[in-house]
Amino acid sequence: MVNVKKRSDCPISNSLDIWGDKWSLLIIRDLMFAKQCTYGDFLKSDEKIATNILASRLLTLETNGIITKHDHPDSKAKVLYKLTAKGVDLLPLMMEINLWADKYFTLTEERKAMLEEVKKDKEAFIRTQTLALLSNS
Amino acid sequence: MVNVKKRSDCPISNSLDIWGDKWSLLIIRDLMFAKQCTYGDFLKSDEKIATNILASRLLTLETNGIITKHDHPDSKAKVLYKLTAKGVDLLPLMMEINLWADKYFTLTEERKAMLEEVKKDKEAFIRTQTLALLSNS
DNA sequence: TAAATTTGCTTGCGTTTTGCAAGTACAAAC
DNA sequence: GTTTGTACTTGCAAAACGCAAGCAAATTTA
Numbered sequence: 001m002v003n004v005k006k007r008s009d010c011p012i013s014n015s016l017d018i019w020g021d022k023w024s025l026l027i028i029r030d031l032m033f034a035k036q037c038t039y040g041d042f043l044k045s046d047e048k049i050a051t052n053i054l055a056s057r058l059l060t061l062e063t064n065g066i067i068t069k070h071d072h073p074d075s076k077a078k079v080l081y082k083l084t085a086k087g088v089d090l091l092p093l094m095m096e097i098n099l100w101a102d103k104y105f106t107l108t109e110e111r112k113a114m115l116e117e118v119k120k121d122k123e124a125f126i127r128t129q130t131l132a133l134l135s136n137s
Numbered sequence: 138m139v140n141v142k143k144r145s146d147c148p149i150s151n152s153l154d155i156w157g158d159k160w161s162l163l164i165i166r167d168l169m170f171a172k173q174c175t176y177g178d179f180l181k182s183d184e185k186i187a188t189n190i191l192a193s194r195l196l197t198l199e200t201n202g203i204i205t206k207h208d209h210p211d212s213k214a215k216v217l218y219k220l221t222a223k224g225v226d227l228l229p230l231m232m233e234i235n236l237w238a239d240k241y242f243t244l245t246e247e248r249k250a251m252l253e254e255v256k257k258d259k260e261a262f263i264r265t266q267t268l269a270l271l272s273n274s
Numbered sequence: 275t276a277a278a279t280t281t282g283c284t285t286g287c288g289t290t291t292t293g294c295a296a297g298t299a300c301a302a303a304c
Numbered sequence: 305g306t307t308t309g310t311a312c313t314t315g316c317a318a319a320a321c322g323c324a325a326g327c328a329a330a331t332t333t334a
Contacts, residue, residue: 053320077280078330177311212302
């Protein structure tokens with residue numbers, strides 16, 4: 001899975017070849033909400049990803065330039081994962097997933113509050129959040 | 138896979154539980170570009186989905202209210218698949234995938250031309266396309 | 275400073291999903 | 305009435321997944 005093979009020349013298909021599985025966008029979600037995560041942080045997420053699958057997905061995302069590994073300021077044993085600019089560019093897509101889910105699922109109050117901001121001025125929200133995420137890398 | 142089990146209460150995760158695999162969004166893509174497709178049309182797509190996987194995905198999408206089956210006007214042997222309103226609501230998300238892919242992959246001229254329209258006025262494009270798709274259902 | 279714990283993985287193995295080929299039932303064409 | 309088209313289903317091997325255990329290096333604890 002690391003060396004992604006393109007199934008066609010379609011850009012949608014090419015995109016799905018990289019992050020179109022049940023786990024990758026959840027990793028990216030965690031990074032967008034937390035700005036940075038350790039391996040252990042990902043494991044702690046509600047969906048309970050298996051450790052071997054997590055390792056495999058992190059490698060694929062890194063290989064495809066979506067995330068990068070960084071030294072942790074506090075400890076050599078820890079690794080910080082962060083989104084690259086290419087990864088941060090997935091923010092609009094992630095917001096649209098949230099907006100769609102807002103229509104068809106029950107969201108937490110916190111998530112709803114965020115989406116109110118998004119709905120008020122989508123462009124501005126994306127711009128602000130993008131800058132915040134990039135300032136971190 | 139038909140009766141989707143939620144891995145958590147996160148709306149992103151809930152969404153991925155329905156269409157977060159390598160094939161579902163390609164089926165939805167075909168329906169958005171063509172407005173309606175037969176089983177055979179899906180099989181003809183460049184990515185060459187296996188027939189049993191196609192049947193399984195169509196059932197999951199139907200069960201979750203993303204698509205519906207319709208009689209074909211020309212023949213009782215054919216089935217027309219169309220997007221529901223819930224499915225059409227995935228259009229903004231699909232456009233964001235295209236816009237992301239536009240930055241990081243090579244697109245066909247036709248797709249690029251469409252994206253120029255989108256970039257000029259995203260809201261207007263989505264509105265027009267949504268109405269066009271809904272008028273069909 | 276030696277032992278225990280944390281952290282980021284890898285390995286083994288049984289289960290599930292996928293992909294390919296072939297088969298089937300019904301409708302339509304010849 | 306036989307062949308072709310359409311929408312699937314079935315069987316089986318290969319790949320991916322999920323769980324538990326293991327491991328090496330770094331860090332904390334006693």
